[in-house]
Amino acid sequence: MASRPTIADIAKRVGVSPGAVSFALNGRPGVSEATRARILEVAREMNWRPHRAARALGGSQAGAVGLVLARDPRTLGSEHFYTQILYGMQEALSARSIAVQMQLVRDTSAEIALYRDWASEHRVDGLVLVDQQVSDPRLDVVRELAIPAVTLGLPAVADQLPSVWVDDHEAMTTIVDYLAALDHRRIAHVAGPPLYQHTARRMQALREHGSSRGLSSESLPTDFSDAQGAAATRALLSRPAPPTAIVYDSDVMAAAGLGVALEMGVPVPQDLSIVSFDDSVLARIVHPALTCLSRNTYELGAQVAESLLEVIADPASRRSVRTETPRLVVRGSTTRPAR
Amino acid sequence: MASRPTIADIAKRVGVSPGAVSFALNGRPGVSEATRARILEVAREMNWRPHRAARALGGSQAGAVGLVLARDPRTLGSEHFYTQILYGMQEALSARSIAVQMQLVRDTSAEIALYRDWASEHRVDGLVLVDQQVSDPRLDVVRELAIPAVTLGLPAVADQLPSVWVDDHEAMTTIVDYLAALDHRRIAHVAGPPLYQHTARRMQALREHGSSRGLSSESLPTDFSDAQGAAATRALLSRPAPPTAIVYDSDVMAAAGLGVALEMGVPVPQDLSIVSFDDSVLARIVHPALTCLSRNTYELGAQVAESLLEVIADPASRRSVRTETPRLVVRGSTTRPAR
DNA sequence: TCCCCCAACTACACCGGTTTAGTCGCGAAC
DNA sequence: GTTCGCGACTAAACCGGTGTAGTTGGGGGA
Known part of the structure; x- marks a missing residue:
């Protein structure tokens, strides 16, 4: 009874056909301005909201x-x-009352299966691909399914999908320059899995830029866990000539590394400088607080949403957006190395 | 062209009517077993999947x-x-191909507005209400909208919604008993906002149980931020007779408090024991690692999902589920107080 | 032998929008 | 004065399922 008003209810009340109401509500020609105004007013008055499923069924927008x-x-x-x-995306999309469907899955094959499910159930209008891999099996699937998508990561060279990207090369360069300016000569990098494009890119940047500046440098891959971050740190600090600075691919690993250093009696930052690629509450609350690259992640999410809307509107669009390089926030975990 | 097969396609191929296919696919009477088997086989062969929107439109399940x-x-x-x-819920629900729509909003009024939107757009079949408040404005709205819902928190006494709950009273009791057994006599509690029911409950438990054991105890409310957690810790440790143990309502505040203690030259755990109500990576990687209450959050999510399915199936259901009380995981941040 | 009943199906309306193919009326052009 | 054109609107099909009211055929009971 008290169920939501439909377009037919509005039509009856205004005295026009349902079709006319649809035209009016979607701002398309076919009704006079006077009628449109009446319809909009009545719709607002009756607190009308489109039934998502009905829209999705007729047109093809899942919303x-x-x-x-x-x-x-x-x-x-x-x-x-x-x-x-997620929050950035939602803020950008909620104005158009588009929902963000986020789901956690175990691995990439489950992710791909989920894309197929979503496609066949018409659940989503577009996808955001994160954690881009060097050789990414998702790209083929997304193309096959013909779902508009953007990647958050480097532009996929071979297989063009629009992307919102951060220049990890330049980010690493920034860090290396900063550390070199402090006179660090032996820099280590506790990386993520090289399977991920951003990790690979950072490793490459360190190798190239480090050697061009005459630094000794090295990347140790991990699985991103605190355990492996700690283990890598322990291995590095146990060497005869340990690095004077370690760059971590994540805040969790950096904090874990900091713990290992303190435990091993290596004072931070005096004997070891620590830099994290991620900023977060965690980076702020450990002691000393971690020097890190910081970026406006919220903005990044909003940008991703905008780009995705563009691709949905025009599936042929291939516009990639480069976002500003993260800036270095210096905190207590870095200083000149003690001689 | 290569668009997804519909029920009509299957019907044509099997040589029956679309209605019969619908019966067969939904396991309801009206078709013979032989026909049902044929239909199921063809559906699988054609890789048929229900169109969510179509279902939602006819029936009323948004999925x-x-x-x-x-x-x-x-x-x-x-x-x-x-x-x-979220992960626990998704695992439990994905088998029935029900999605979890998670959204972040700024405050409770935005949350309520979102519920209204979702209701009028028929986007969801049920809601999970988290962060239950002492006097919770969401309860009236949910009842008004007549959406099946469960709360994650204490059962709402006045206004019965089924809930999945953890006994915060007993959790606090566990911590107090543990600290008392170690001979702590002055215990402080850096709490969340008393607006939240679980915080209120913990404060009450500490007051009651602490006094019954002859302890001096006190709760300081905060907004859950690391900044206020740190500030509260500083205030407590600056007193003439500082507490020998502090219990924090969250891991972030506990870690922030730990930082403050170390900075003020208060050795942890010798002069100050720290207990956190939340377990997480953070609690594990700080030094010393934090003693905390730990629970199987994944299970909790799965349980919430089960309960919600129950309410959706039978909106009159009022069954609340009490989950097991979190267990205390002792790590390096607690010990007997130095005399 | 006839009738009734039931299982097994079909036909069709329906959900709430969108969209296309008209219809109508009126002013301008010839 | 008839015709053309166009703006404003209506009727109806459609999207892909679900649910209900028939319809049919065959077996069992009287």
Whole structure:
């Protein structure tokens, strides 16, 4: 009884046909301005809202976009980053009452299966692909399914999808320059899995830029867990000539590394400088607080949403957006190395 | 062209009517077993999947449930907890191909507005209400909208919604008993906002149980931020007779408090024991690692999902589920107080 | 043998929008 | 004065399922 008003209810009340109401509500020609105004007023008065399913059925807009995180969620350490991204996206999309469908899955194959499900159920109008891989099996699937998508990461060279990207090369360069200016000569990098494009890119940047500046440098890959971050740190600090600075691919690993250093009696920052690629509450509350690259993740999410809307509107669009390089926030974990 | 097969396609191929196919696919009487088998086989062969919107339009199942987090997302510290909850829910629901629609909003009024939107757009079949408040304005709205819902928190006494709950009273009792057994006599509690029911409950438990054991105890409310957690810690440790143990309502505040203690030259755990109500990576990687209450958050999420399905199936259901009390995980941040 | 009943199906309306193919009326052009 | 054109609107099909009211055929009971 008290069920939501439909377009037919509005039509009856205004005295026009349902079709006319649809025209009016969607701002398309076919009704006079006077009638349109009447209809809009009545719709507002009756508190009308489109029935999503009905729209999705007729047209083809599901009114939702999808974001899948493929990680072992029990050990996820990047919640903060993706929470911010999600929030940025939602703020940008809620005005158009588009929902963001976020789902956590175990691995990439589950992610791909989910894309197929979503496609066949018409659940989403577009996808955001995060954690881009060097050789990414998702790209083929997305193309096959013909769902509009953007990547958050480097532009996929071979297989063009529009992307919103941060220049990880330049980011690493910024860090290396900063550390070199402080007179650090032996820099280590506790990286993520080289499977990920951003990790690969950072490793490459360190190798190239480090050697061009005459530094000794090295990247140790990990699985992003605090355990492996700690282990890598322990290995590095046990060497005869340990690095004077370690750059970590994530805040969790950096904090874990800091713990190892303190435990091993290596004072931070005096004997070891620590830099993290991620900023977060965690980076702020450990002692000393971590020097890190910081970016406006919220903005990044909003940008992703905008780009995705563009691709949905025009599936042929291939416009990639480069976002500003993260800036270095210096905190207590870095200083000149003691001689 | 290569568009998804519909029920009509299957019907044509099998040589029956679309209605019969619908019966067969939904396991309801009206077709013979032989025909049903044929239909199921052809459906699988053609890789048929129901069109969500079509189902939602006819019946009334949107195939999604909603979860809203109302916090200032820029300072969110509980990502880990809710990520786990979300994952647990998704695992439990994906088998029935029900999606979890999670959204972050700024505050409770935005949360309520979102519920109204979702209701009028028929986006969700049910809601999970988290961060239950002492006097919760959401309860009336949910009842008014007549959406099946469960709360994650204490059972709402006045206004019965089924809930999945953890006994915060007993949790606090566990901590107090543990600290008392170690001979702590002055215990402080850095709490969240007393607006939240679980915080209020913990404060009450500490007051009652502490005094019954002859302890001096006190709760300081905060906004859950690391800044206020740090400030409260500073205030407590500056007193003439500072507490020998502090219990924090969140891992972020506990870690921030730990930082303050070390900075003020108060050795942890010798002069100050620290206990956190939340477990997480953070609690593990700081030094010393934090003693905390730990619970299977993933299970909790799954349980929430089950309960919600129950209410959706039978909106009159009022069954609340009490989950097991979190267990205390002792790490390096607690010990007997130095005399 | 006839009738009734029931299982097994079909036909069709329906959900709430969108969209296309008209219809109508009126002013301008010839 | 008839015709053309166009703006404003209506009727009806359609999207892909679900649910209900028939319809049919065959077996069992009287």
